[in-house]
Amino acid sequence: MKYRYSALCGAILAVLATGNVLAGEPATTAQQDPAAPATQAGQKTIKNLGAIEVTATKRTTPLEKTPIAISAIGADTLDKSRVMTVQDITQMVPGLAATTEGDHGVITLTLRGIGNDSAKTEYADPEVATFVDGVYAPRAEAAASLLLDIDHVDVMRGPQGTLWGRNSTVGAINFVTTKPDLTGGFYGNAEMSAGNYNQIGTRAAVNLPISSTFALRVAVAQQQHDGYENYQNPVGQIPSVAQQQANYIASGGSAATFQPINTNLYITRGQKYGAQNQSAARVSALWQPNADFTWNLSYEYFRDRGTPSMNLMQNPRPGQEFWSALIDTAPYLDRTSSTVRSHIDWNLSDYLTLSYVAGYSKYSGKSDYDQDAGAVLPTSFSSGGIFQEDRTNSSNYRNSSQEIDLKSRGEHTIDWILGLYYAQENNNIRFDIPQMHGTELGSVNWQGSFIQPKETVKSDAVFGQATWHITDSLRFTAGARYSKDKKTNQGGVNWGWAYDPSVPQLPISTGDVPAPPAWAISQHNDGKYNKGHATWLGRLDLDVGQHGLLYASVSTGYKSGGLQDGGTPYAAETLTNYEVGSKFSFLDGHVTWNSAIYYERFKNFQLSAPITYPDGNQGLGFSNVKGTTKVFGIESELAARIGDNDRFDLVFSAIPKKKLGTLLYAGSNDYAGLPACAPASGISNCIDITGNTLAHAPSVDVTAVYEHDFRLGNGGTLTPRLSVHHESMSWLSPLNLGEGDQQKAYTRGDFTLRYEEPQDKWWVGLYVQNIANDKVRTNAARFIGNDGKFVYVSQYLAPRTYGVNLGIWF
Template sequence: MTDRPFRRPRPGLATPVQIAVLALMTGAAYAQSTPAPAPAPQAENSPAATAADGKESKALPQVVVTATKRSTSLQKTPIAVTAISSSTLDDAHVTNMLDVFNLVPSMQGTGQGDHGIVSITMRGIGNDSAKTEYADPEVALFVDGVFAPRPEGAATMLFDLDGIEVLRGPQGTLWGRNSTVGTINMKTAKPVLKDNSGYVEGGVGSYNRMGVKGAINIPLGDTAAMRVAFIHEQHDGYVDYQKPTQYTLAQQQTAYAASNGGSLTGFQPINYNLFVTGGPKYNAQDQTAARLSFLWKPSEQFRWDVSVEQFADRGTPSMSLMQTPRSGEKLWSALIDTAPSLKRDSTSIRSRMEYDLGGMALAYVAGYTHFKGSGTYDQDFGVNMPTSFTTGATHQEDNTVWTSYRSQSHELTLQSTAKQTVDWVLGLYYAAEDNGIRFDIPIVNGTQQGTINWAGSFIQPKETVDSKAVFGQATWNVNDALHLTGGLRYTHDDRKNIGGRGWFWAANPNAPQIPLNATIDPTDPANGYTAGNINDAHYTGGKTTWLARATYDLSKTAMAYASVSTGYKSGGSGDGGLHYGPESLTNYEVGYKTTLWDGRMTFNVSAYHMKFRDFQFSAPVIVNGNRQFAYSNAEGAKVSGVEIESSLLVTNDDKLMVSAAYTKTKLGALVAASNDYALPVCFDAALGGNCLNVTGNELPHAPKFALQLMYEHTFPLSNGDTIAPRISFHYQTANWLSVFNLGDGDRQKAYSTADISLRYVSKKNWYVDAFVRNVSDEKIKTSAGSSGAFANAIWTAQYAAPRTFGVNAGYNF
């Protein structure tokens, strides 16, 4: 707990929230008595069913999903899909994608510090390097059916949602490019006609956490409605500042002379004020978002939903920490010589029009997003202590001077609606991106005062993506039990890098001998840089993906399915304009879903085998002394696994949820290199540099076994209020953190952790919710790296959040 006053958002951030709060307060003032929320559809119950306490037995709510581009019951949908309701998101205190991972089988993720993004792995497949303007993720992210192509979108706050659907396995036929191993669709809460309602919530917690969120639904006559939603979350950083060892002047001179042929010419004492010891810490949150949604429904046949969303981030990046802290220091601390900063703003417009043609429905979904940002990051992680101003360590920054990503997408679908012998959907799709970035890496010997070791400015002014697709899918309902589905999609991608350059330090003694920064124009020869990488490139390619599936209804409450489907991720080009090939896979899957005990239990299981061709691998490397981002295609990869999900109402007041996953991975032929790891000298002199043969290794972020349990008991009180304690438990076996499989430093050991909460709900529509996350304060590595000599590497890692706690209170009106 804290009595620290709420910190006002910075200028420029307050406006959308102030508008949202004003609308919320105005709506609350004239809102009528709160109507009870509409109950979720319930599964059919046996009339004779009774609970253990003698009361009529309840049933689990029937969950409806849109995984097949039409609304269907989760238990009747022949796809491995996890549906996370809005209440589950609230119970798990989910505010961003990092909070979702433990709720979905076979799903892992990590924050990537230098770009401030979130990378997602599903069924053992992901792309830790999907943090650049080049790379695409393997898991496609959608908001209301609108594709979010850049990974920065994965960190956008999750607020005022109806729910999240996570589809596992390739979804290329209906959901399109980059859904190689899965699709995540976040569904925002929509306006409701003729309804005055809303909510507001505020909270405090550890690390000076302060949060507020709310929403209000406002009717605009009989045929239109508006919804205003907002959120702000902030907390201090987890990473404390270490103080540098301050060597005497004589010690500094000795170290300097030893590296300078015994001479003290040019010597300077270390300016210890260059080390950061105050101000915002790494791993801090300061995020704000607001959404304005409109619904126009002039007739029963036509509906138009449109929303405008603004997101702003003024937090700090996640720091990689020394896995073995230096003597006397805590794990959550670092020697910092680059102050953290993060500035990210995005504006998104999303629209969906639907028209009922009678037996058919026409839908047009469109979206536009503009993201811009900048940031500074301490890439040397403070692993070494400088012994003089040019010795003992290196100073390295990763600075995003500017980014600008623009994307648009359009999808037109026509599908059958009335039940018929053949259910079908046809669609056209178009998406385009126009991306640019300047990313600087200054590396200096010793401290910022030292001599330039290497410096590069990667300026990509215009990288475009143009993707077109046509698709169709049909299900033949052979009889009431047997359903056969086939689908095809053809995608054509056109990608260009126009004017991209890597500007590198040319060791010109007449140029300013200062670290590269945003005020230096590397394109001006007087500043000492030369164009080392000419990145102009043009890539085109296309692919047909397909689906074949058979579904059989074993009874009214059980079904089984078997499918073969393919996935595709586009090829492209990297630094130097070098092309890499597309990635594709074939997925074989069987599944079984059933509802038991008069609707009180669901049990879903799926088993799969994925076989990849030309599996894409990307990493920063050194070529001819220059750093660049390189891509290669492994011979392939194989992934097999089993996933189980089950929900159970033990009694009317006791709910248990279980999910488990078994995953086995194997990488095909690949010789890999990466600047993020200390690797041995290449075994093949022709390859040069440092590398490792990783053929047959396990893939990262793929524990062989993972288990998630959630149990909640509701205590009804005599006055009509309720109190509900809840515990979530997660266990997973050890998993590698890179394809290199380099030992303990590159591995997260098996661990278990738990979250607990206690919610008090008043019949007068207010509630209080107290929670503790990561109760045992486990140190959970989510990615790793190493530096120095291979035999004596210093290991660093990104970590999941430490133990945190908080209290929220809210009111529904």
């Protein structure tokens, strides 16, 4: 009895397809359709590239016959590409980008030029919806969890508002976990890896058939590495004591109150920023009492004790290395989540299938972050640079969702699906920001405490979609969904520093309770948002011979509005997507080529940023871009299996047009030095970004992957694999503030070499990622330096990493 598994992701592969690299091998028909016969032990299932199956239409359909722009990434590819988080799949999907953002250490996504970095907050929702086994994951923090024991990933591009629910404005990603197997017996896999930065990883999965109708699968993972960012020594950087005193007096202080900078306030040892320490475990159960009823149930636990990534100076000070920062706030991250997912499929008759998908998750998190990044040096203990600590004292999210689908079964003139959806979320958070002049012991510049004791979200939807088979080769699909979202903030209060001269000038600590006279309420956040919206789809698709498909569609997406600081509502955003696409397979399925051309019209695009109000208080502000934001793009995916030993993949995206609509008053505290704003704007500093280019949307990005199997004399296989990714210049924010707000064009390479022994019992490999050690920015911010010039900082993708791994199958 012999199976091949994806050891890295713990996904079972009945047999590796000898051809598909980026498209990979999603679940076999037997895994996706419980009624289908299971693959027999020892049988090698060879699939052509065109035989890959997806569930984008909530039916199991061949990828090449599914009239949607979709990337299917199988377990084999996830394994070979060392995919650990959502961010790692971006090079495999045209037009997909991911950024890391500040204090939460959160990954946010952009697809086809549309995304929102504000999705890292408790307020905002993403434009790219993330699902696991069809269960929506509303919080951005979920994207950072280990991708544990994944069978395949479907990335659906374009609005998916009809079938995939709320906030799938420009696309949806569905991670499908490996399910228990009733017929394969007891088997499993394990992997260990080690690399630079003291990287250590372990993963394992085991299948446990309990009876002919019940099976369990258990998967665990632990990944860790040291931080990438080193600590700088303040000695030699800060001014001498005499200079400090002169600077302090020049800033308005007196000799009597002067004190030298305490260098012990700077962090020079301990856990570094950019460290990973994540653990995950999942127990999955499958109950299939007969061929018509299947129940998959899982419990998943995730724990993160790593650290956030740090903003680094784009141009370090003389004598300082690039991967380092002058830190005065130690990094801290503590995140835990527990999730239950349930999926029931019941064939009521030869014509009807009923599905019930439900999920519940609980998340809690705390973090501490050095927001000032040590980018501007203090000139004294209370002058020069600003000390700023961003601290999440507590954040708790509980969300649940339920969906009931009734759909036709088998082949009919009209295939249809009807569904009901309900989701709710309860959030609370406390977030503190102490800002001090010079150092932590300086006077208060400003500080705030944002306390949201109860924020609730409720979403209801009804939807339906039908496909009319006009002829054997021509089909018309129409669908619609009506969603209603209700958001409520109760008791939310923003406290600001009152500048009472009788109060000691001390930064707020975790145990402090804001109250007068030190503090004053700057905003009450109580409010309600209650609105609904309809989305729809119209699509025509045509078979071109046996191996071709053409389609044209018009679809709409929607993301609800909500409440911002002060309880002020912001509007929902809507998107209309016009798309034509083609899918072709050649050479008996050994080559596939899928392409799409799209044009998006986006209204009320939601942009948010930390802002300063005219009274000096700060908060998180939302703006809706008026008029129409327009995006035009082309994307293409080519996969080729050349003979028995060679695979080649090409992923291409071009977005030549990506212009914002009208927004006269765009502000962000992350970018110091913005011009003063008109009083009517309601914020202190802003610029007009009308017509600017969208962020994280390079005009061209392309990935090429090649691998070759060398068949050795002993029967083993040695496989080198090279992946090269190129992107043109892209903006890092919609403010478009020059070179510091850009990621310049770059080319990045990754390489793996893997040996598999003849009996399929073990494998060993090595990897090098970011071969040239490129410095790739994912965001930007700027400060005003002591010389009055701008100092830019950014977060970056990981530097060069390398290591070895060993896997076993049993």
